[in-house]
Amino acid sequence: MFKPKRLFLCFLFLLCVFLIFVFRLFQVQLFKHKFFVRQAKKQYLCFERKEPLRGMILDRNGSIFVLSKEVDSCAAWPRIIKNKNYVLKKLSPLLGLDKDELKSKFFSSRLFVWLKRKISPFEAEKIKKFNLAGVGLVKESQRFFPEGNLLWHILGKVNIDNYGIAGIELAYDDLLRGSQVTELKGRDAQGRKIDLEISLQDKKEKKAKNLVLTIDKTIQHIAERELTKVYQETKAKKAILLVQDVTTGEILAWVCRPVYSEEEWKKNPLLLSNPGLNEVFEPGSTFKVFPAVFALEEKLTTPEERYNCENGLFEFQGMKIRDPEKRGLLTFREVLSYSSNIGMTKLGLRLNKERFNQYIRNFGFGSPTGIGLPEESPGIFGFQRSPFSGSPVFLPMLCFGQGIGVTAIQLINAYSAIANKGLLMEPQIVKEVRDGKGNLLWSSSPVVIRRVLSEKTARILQEILEDAVEWGTGTEAKIKGYRIAGKTGTAQKFDLVSRKYSQTKHIASFCGFFPLPNPRWTILVIFDEPEKLSYWGGIVAAPVFARVAEGILNCYKILPETEETKYAKTKKSS
Amino acid sequence: MKRRKFIFYFFLSFILLLFYVWQQIQVVRLGYKIELWQKEIENLEEKNRHLRFRIGELSSLKYIERIARKKLLMKPASSEVVIILPEP
Numbered sequence: 001m002f003k004p005k006r007l008f009l010c011f012l013f014l015l016c017v018f019l020i021f022v023f024r025l026f027q028v029q030l031f032k033h034k035f036f037v038r039q040a041k042k043q044y045l046c047f048e049r050k051e052p053l054r055g056m057i058l059d060r061n062g063s064i065f066v067l068s069k070e071v072d073s074c075a076a077w078p079r080i081i082k083n084k085n086y087v088l089k090k091l092s093p094l095l096g097l098d099k100d101e102l103k104s105k106f107f108s109s110r111l112f113v114w115l116k117r118k119i120s121p122f123e124a125e126k127i128k129k130f131n132l133a134g135v136g137l138v139k140e141s142q143r144f145f146p147e148g149n150l151l152w153h154i155l156g157k158v159n160i161d162n163y164g165i166a167g168i169e170l171a172y173d174d175l176l177r178g179s180q181v182t183e184l185k186g187r188d189a190q191g192r193k194i195d196l197e198i199s200l201q202d203k204k205e206k207k208a209k210n211l212v213l214t215i216d217k218t219i220q221h222i223a224e225r226e227l228t229k230v231y232q233e234t235k236a237k238k239a240i241l242l243v244q245d246v247t248t249g250e251i252l253a254w255v256c257r258p259v260y261s262e263e264e265w266k267k268n269p270l271l272l273s274n275p276g277l278n279e280v281f282e283p284g285s286t287f288k289v290f291p292a293v294f295a296l297e298e299k300l301t302t303p304e305e306r307y308n309c310e311n312g313l314f315e316f317q318g319m320k321i322r323d324p325e326k327r328g329l330l331t332f333r334e335v336l337s338y339s340s341n342i343g344m345t346k347l348g349l350r351l352n353k354e355r356f357n358q359y360i361r362n363f364g365f366g367s368p369t370g371i372g373l374p375e376e377s378p379g380i381f382g383f384q385r386s387p388f389s390g391s392p393v394f395l396p397m398l399c400f401g402q403g404i405g406v407t408a409i410q411l412i413n414a415y416s417a418i419a420n421k422g423l424l425m426e427p428q429i430v431k432e433v434r435d436g437k438g439n440l441l442w443s444s445s446p447v448v449i450r451r452v453l454s455e456k457t458a459r460i461l462q463e464i465l466e467d468a469v470e471w472g473t474g475t476e477a478k479i480k481g482y483r484i485a486g487k488t489g490t491a492q493k494f495d496l497v498s499r500k501y502s503q504t505k506h507i508a509s510f511c512g513f514f515p516l517p518n519p520r521w522t523i524l525v526i527f528d529e530p531e532k533l534s535y536w537g538g539i540v541a542a543p544v545f546a547r548v549a550e551g552i553l554n555c556y557k558i559l560p561e562t563e564e565t566k567y568a569k570t571k572k573s574s
Numbered sequence: 575m576k577r578r579k580f581i582f583y584f585f586l587s588f589i590l591l592l593f594y595v596w597q598q599i600q601v602v603r604l605g606y607k608i609e610l611w612q613k614e615i616e617n618l619e620e621k622n623r624h625l626r627f628r629i630g631e632l633s634s635l636k637y638i639e640r641i642a643r644k645k646l647l648m649k650p651a652s653s654e655v656v657i658i659l660p661e662p
Contacts, residue, residue: 067623146627146629150636
């Protein structure tokens with residue numbers, strides 16, 4: 001028989017237990033509700049951050065110059081590594097890292113350390129095989145160049161964190177990079193992720209874009225091949241070659257030599273600079289075209305006016321001015337074609353300093369061209385900035401291209417204005433911006449900066465420069481069946497130590513356009529301090545121009561004007 | 575009558591509750607699948623990039639020129655132009 005008192009005690013006991021449960025439930029679900037929700041979220045939710053792959057850089061026809069791919073980087077979680085010395089012994093020879101360096105990372109108090117970033121597939125495979133606790137692989141992206149060193153100075157480089165540090169990579173870093181994507185994911189007890197369709201990116205989130213350059217891969221390849229050959233033969237210090245479309249201002253090829261290995265430029269990042277853009281040089285005789293333009297426009301001379309070239313030696317204000325060949329009376333046309341310094345000196349004496357100054361500035365000298373690449377130099381120009389500006393010989397010297405510093409891009413752009421019937425165009429290097437799926441987002445269009453000379457004067461200059469190639473100093477630039485116009489240049493380099501022009505160091509150049517009568521392309525070739533073969537622009541630079549021009553004409557299937565082709569055309573049309 | 579109504583609503587609620595639980599389970603299952611497919615898409619995109627890189631390498635003019643010269647024994651195009659006239 002149950003005694004009522006014992007029954008009551010049991011009931012009381014059960015009631016207490018029940019009340020404890022109820023109190024605990026209240027505590028968990030009401031008082032500590034937020035705390036437990038936070039704990040649950042911590043276990044269940046995780047952030048996944050994705051760095052978008054950097055955009056591609058393509059040529060004008062869609063060929064890839066640069067793209068990003070995923071690579072493995074080796075990382076460690078020091079607190080998880082149990083036998084650190086054993087792991088150290090295994091990893092050090094594999095990754096080629098110093099034991100002391102690895103030791104300092106393993107024994108640090110940090111949760112996560114990089115051991116070696118962006119390792120080779122061979123190293124990654126070995127790490128996977130070792131299967132060491134606390135050491136693993138993390139995916140990162142790296143830039144790859146399917147064309148090797150093609151367009152080295154223009155494309156630029158990125159640092160280890162994929163930020164642009166030179167060239168196009170730097171100038172358009174914002175477009176190429178895109179923004180980080182953060183997504184909230186669920187995570188089960190086994191650590192598997194569950195998609196929750198929740199992304200946390202900024203409303204202004206931008207995806208990486210692809211850039212299409214104005215560069216033509218085929219023309220670039222031809223230019224690199226021809227320039228490199230002569231650069232190696234002449235053992236020049238530097239070489240530059242640019243090709244520009246005359247009517248649009250688009251740069252079709254840009255070659256600079258030398259190029260540097262990764263070890264070299266990592267030790268000295270200044271090697272990444274683009275000589276065609278930020279190095280200034282005295283152009284020499286290639287600059288004679290511009291005082292000629294001024295003189296013709298201002299009617300200070302005519303192409304047939306005669307100049308006494310003093311048989312190759314002229315003393316002026318204590319300075320001896322020499323010509324490459326001894327000549328007597330020459331027409332102005334011949335002065336330019338034979339590149340007479342004496343003839344240009346005498347022309348220089350007629351020029352108005354201020355008006356000439358403005359004229360040269362109109363051609364773009366003395367200011368950046370606005371091509372959109374980093375660290376573009378404005379050149380050294382200005383009557384106040386030149387070391388000779390106070391001297392009476394300054395203006396005559398300027399007429400044969402000494403006493404002024406120009407960049408390669410300024411010079412070719414100015415020559416293109418002569419080829420383009422007097423219109424100066426803005427040089428362009430980026431043609432289009434596309435999204436990751438190839439949709440067009442932005443496209444460039446030709447920009448006329450200003451008219452710098454009349455069409456009539458442009459035509460006269462074209463004819464004179466054609467004479468320079470036909471029978472003047474630029475005969476090595478001739479191509480059979482095509483009409484070529486151009487000017488050679490051989491400038492002495494100014495020695496900053498002795499404060500004199502060097503007798504042994506020169507800049508050899510040639511700048512020209514083709515095919516006449518309607519030029520489409522301008523090419524500029526420069527060799528800095530060629531040691532072998534010759535230092536004359538007509539001998540070293542002009543043949544390179546001819547071979548590159550021939551390559552371009554073949555690419556565009558422009559037939560030469562020979563007797564045979566004229567005959568064939570008439571036969572075909574009949 | 576009242577008892578029958580009670581049983582009916584009880585079973586209805588039970589079925590609705592089951593349906594709700596089933597939905598939640600489906601969401602999680604689909605979440606797993608989406609995550610797997612996303613990984614699959616990423617792998618395919620990476621493979622695509624690798625193939626595009628290989629295309630770039632193999633269509634590189636330097637590589638083509640080397641093959642043309644060494645394997646096919648070709649020489650650079652000359653400036654001679656050959657025009658084939660139509661037959662009279």
